Amino acid sequence: MTATALDKTFDPAAIEAKWYAHWESNGLFRPERPEAVPYTIVNPPPNVTGSLHIGHALDNTLQDIVIRYERLRGKDALWVVGTDHAGIATQMVVERQLEAKQDKRTNYTREQFVDKVWEWKAESGGTITGQLRRLGCSMDWSREQFTMDPHFTKAVVKVFVDLYNQGLIYRDKRLVNWDPKLKTAISDLEVETQEIKGGFWHFRYPLADGVKLDSGADHIVVATTRPETMLADMAVAVNADDPRYKSVIGKFIDQPITGRRLRIVADEHADPELGSGAVKITPGHDFNDFEVGKRAGMKPGEMLNMFDAEARVVQTADGLIPDEFFVDEERDVTIVTGTSSSTSDNFERTERIETHREIVRRGLDRFDARKLVVEKMKELGYLVPYIDKDGNEHDAEPRTVATPFGDRGGVVIEPWLTDQWYVDAATLAQPPMKAVRDGRIEIVPKSWEKTFFNWMENIQPWCVSRQLWWGHRIPAWFGPLADEHGVVTSFAEKIFVAEDEAQLRRQTEEYYGSDVKVTIEASRSDAFVHPWGVGDNPNQAILFQDADVLDTWFSSALWPFATLGWPDDTTLYERHYPNDLLISGFDILFFWDARMAMQGMHFNDQQVPWKRLYLHGLVRAADGQKMSKSKGNVVDPLGLIDQYGADALRFFMAAMESQGRDVKMDERRVEGYRNFATKLWNAARFCQSNGIGASQSVSAPAATSAVNKWIVGEVVETLAELDRAMAELRFDAAANAIYHFVWDQFCDWYIELIKGSFDDETKAVAGWVLDQILVMLHPFMPFVTEELWEKLGTRPYELIVAQWPAPEAAVDAAAKREVEWLIALVGNLRTAKNELGITPGAKLDAYLPEPSAATRAIIEGNAAAIDRLARVNAIQFAPAPAGAAMQIGAGDANIIVPLEGVIDIASEKARLEKALAVSQKEAKSLEGRLGNPSFVEKAKPEAVEKARADHAAHAAEAERLAAALARLG
Incomplete structure (x- = not known):
């Protein structure tokens, strides 16, 4: 076993970039265990225009904890990653860039503008994916998806066409939320x-x-x-x-x-x-x-x-709006014209712009x-x-x-009556509701089920068309009607919906007949009918494609299966669909989650898209307010990573994520978890300096001493608690289980108890326990654990693909009682010394008359540890001398520690009584204020919360001081 000396100081920045690059370049995020059980999650695709915000940090941290956990448990874990083309947001970004150059979108054809968007995406569209790497997200980047990728676009088109042919997509005139700025x-x-x-x-x-x-x-x-x-x-x-x-x-x-x-x-x-x-x-x-x-x-x-x-x-159809509501103005009028050609799968258009100025009557x-x-x-x-x-x-x-x-245009929304494309959401909603009711989809927390059903049972038609240039263009064409002989008679909207040109041509020939020449033009302004033609084509029908694009929620509803190659390349799809889990914010339960369930079940033989849906809350400011730029309380997760490290931020997110509750941002807690990582680092350095390194065993080494048996048992209990919490998706319980084991049992007690007795057994047990810590903590803090894993000894594999703990050991009840007795004695004595102002290092006498046989055995077997940790002279099994004394409980024992000559009893009593009176007075005053309904109902929430916290602090201090007085008798 070869180890590398750990640096004296834990520096997160120095290890994070190194390890992420290593994991990614070595393909360690890819699912490459064909013999293993697959486990799949997909990330809610962030906007390609986005940058990491605190909500992304929470959402992706929780996903990474799960995927790393399942990977360590031997699953063939796939975390699908990608970005959404974000129609409105992306078009706005590119338009703003044009405006900064005194240019505008309408100076270009649609083709030219879309080319500019792709150029922007290639240059600037990967900001958030780099930031997800900084957070430590172990996504399979080799399969990174984009909702405008060709294979994804093909899936989107197929879904639209199939739904249309099934009567589940239709055009209708209804009111929509109309943004007059974005149009x-x-x-x-x-x-x-x-x-x-x-x-x-x-x-x-x-x-x-x-x-x-x-x-x-x-x-x-x-x-x-x-x-x-x-x-x-x-x-x-x-x-x-x-x-x-x-x-x-x-x-x-x-x-x-x-x-x-x-x-x-x-x-x-x-x-x-x-x-x-x-x-x-x-x-x-x-x-x-x-x-x-x-x-x-x-x-x-x-x-x-x-x-x-x-x-x-604009003038209404009945022409009754008076002239005063209209003005004449001169402006540029733009006409787009063009021709079309085609390949086997799609249409190629060549468009041109013609602009001239004219007097226009506008309202x-x-x-x-x-x-x-x-x-x-x-x-x-x-x-x-x-x-x-x-x-x-x-x-x-x-x-x-x-x-x-x-939210993007920044202007007042106008309800506007217009023709749009709609999905029959009420029909598609039925299978997901049944799946939730019969348990095929489990919603966690279960309390969200009521909200889910309330929305789904009252669901309205889903408007899926958007008046943009960037996005999936709707695969629908409008042409003139024909009479019963197939001859074009006049222009009206006959709709053709097709996946490709071959399918469109078959439809138009079936409708118009083979004698009508069908031409596809770029825009509606070009569409017209020639009543006569040239040569063998007496009639000509000119079609134009719908100018609208699909709502990005429509395409992202296909995310769980289209990202896996559906409908053509089904190798990955057959293995990883349905997904196992979806983690998302509750705020997109309807806009994304429910729609994935609808589309997923409809297009996959009623298979659910994922077996479990976990809905987390929002990350709020420390005072509970919603974060917003206008309030100036937005927290930048990258700034926190720079200051405290990604591990600390991740652990904070997990520890604070309690089902059904929002997360309150608290930078002090993030700092505290950085200190937690530092404590682990220092504990590993201490072990390394005493010859403790990488374990060679997955199962627990043999242990004979009580302290070693105890710590093995603590690993067994922590592992069970951690597994139970992860099975229930209780991230806070899982984080707290490993936190308290590392900080309390391992660092504060086990290391203290074994100091000075590093025999071969203890070295083997300590090294094994440290390894179990690194594995159990890895999903939460991947960087520091991977660094320690490497530095503590040569390994056949990286921690990220190590084996989840399998101790093959049980809790030794006798050893547990013995060590917990010692911990109680030392802890209670240290507390008592602190309460009475006794120097921590002061060595005191102690008496225990008539101990039980079990207690006597513990004391006699751990005399050295008691002397070193409790700073107590050998406990005498005899009555204590008369005089003031304090009593220390440990198990069934009540140990008496004389205080004569140790402190001034009278002055200490006076000090404690005075302090107790102050604390009781403050607690009573705050209790009165909190008992006043006027204060609780009318004061600012943060003021009420502070009063409650102050009351709890003063009450606890009064209780502590009363206990100290009681010790003095």
Whole structure:
């Protein structure tokens, strides 16, 4: 056995880069155990634009702990790694780079812009993967995935086409969250609600045809925070049971600005207790109104739209928006034209841009339109002013309005009625719900099941189209309709959905017939129909591909199986699907986890995508607040790694991850775990300096002494506790089990107990125990453990692929009792000395009259250790002399230690009594404050938490001082 002397100082930075490069370059993260049981996890793919944040650090640390643990247990462990193309985020990054050069996306064709995105990805898209390496993530980088890779794209296209052919994907006109800055639909996850100071306007809507309410009023009052939407109002809703309006249900209102006639409809959405009880209904621009409109018999295609993609006013279908809401302006108009050619699998387009300036009639911005609507309603006498408490008149009542903002575009989101592609999520949700109910998918913690079912049982159609250039282009083409003879008659949207050109050509020939020439153009503006043609083609149909791309959540829903080669290369897929475990934040349970379950089961013969789903909480600031840049409380994990090392940050994450609870960031704890690594390092140096090194045995060496038997038993118990915690995915329990064994049993007691008696047995046992520590701790702290593993002796393999402990030993109950008796004696005596202000090194007399046979044997067999550790002269089995004394408990023994001549009893009592009175007073004061409901309910949460912590500290100190006084009698 050859060992290398350990450096005096533990330096994390010096070992981390070295070991990660070694592991990766030697392929030690790859699953290369074909005879072993496979174990598979996939990482939630971070955005290719991303950098490591504290949430990534938690999520990936937990995954790495599991994969290293299973690898050590002999599994053929595969951790699939990759990044998401992040449609919106990536397109924004590249557009910002263009803007910095006074350039813009629309100066390029779609092809040219996408090429620029790929260039950016090649140069700058790997930031986060390098940072995951710094964290120590043992991912199989040889199989790194990207959601825009050709094989993945092929899987995405197949899934879309299959779902379409099965009637589970369709086009529909519905409201979406529309980002007017990015000009695309976005998901609920990308919407942030902010509290914004706004107004609440009240307007009179005059009843038509001379109709009046029973009260005699000739109008109905409606209120809104978005006056501009009245330009597209289509109804006024009242509650059917509201006596004020029963007589006018089915009657009409003439909207003052547009003159549009609105029907008064009965709907439960109108609450008689709120405001006037009447609600203006704009189904094309409000999610609630959309549902009211449908219940009132309005079809989505009939609902009025008053905004364009930039949230500027456009004329509604009935042409009733007044001219004042439009202006003429000069601007560049860009037309994209192009031709297409094809290969066997895909289409190649050559596009060109033509730009010219012209006068364009455009509508007002939505907020300018809001001001104009209020002005016009006021001029017409239909604005109901708000009177404040001082009698002052205002146009609107001040209100704080919960307003949706796009998390990337940063502007107010507009509900917008538009044609999009939707997945029938309600149908796909049924198998995953059944799988959770019958246990094929286990959700941990189980408390999340209720949330899962609540969402899945009420799931809405999933909008999967996005108005972007970067992403998986939707494999759908629009062409003209044909009559029953197959002759093109006029342009309309006939939809063809195909995986490749050959499939598309077969569909178009079947639909149009072989005599119609089918041409594929680049964009909608090129699509038209020639009623006559040239030569043998009397008719020509020009098709264009849908310009939209798929939502990135759609493609990432395929992650558990498309990353394994599905559908073509199934070698890895057949071995590693289903995955064993998915670890993710609870905040993407619906956006990613549930959708993986839906797609995974649908496309894999109802096999679940993973057997267990572990949902962890958020990492919050130390005071419990959510981290945000605006609050300035965001913690950079890379900064923590620079300061304390990756091992310390990883151990913190594991130790603080308690099921069902968020993690509170505490840098002092991270520092404490760096100190823990340092303590292990110093313990290993001590062992090395005393001839203790690498063990040559997986099973425990033979032990005859009590202390060696005891420590072997402690390994057995710690291993069982650790395995139990990992089986239950209780990361905090697992971390605490190994932490307390290393710090308390091994470093604080075992090393102290064996000092001065390094015989061959002890060296063998100590070396073996140190090896077990390194293996058990490795999943949590891979760098320091691998370094110690190498330095303590020559090994046939690296620690990362070592064997999980198999002690083949049992707990020796007698040895455990003996050593725990010694620990209790030494620990209690040291505590007592500290309480009474006695110098730790002071050697005291001790008496134990009439000891039990077992206790007497322990004392006689460990006299040297008691003398050295407890600083006690040989314990005398006789009554103690009269006078002040303290009593020390250990097992069934009550040892008496005389204090006469050791301390000034009277002055020590006085000191303790004074300190006790202070602590009791403080504890009582804090108890009174905490018992006051007004303080607990109204004070800041951090103030209440501090009061509780202070109360606990003073109460504990009072208890300690009372115990010290009791010792003095």
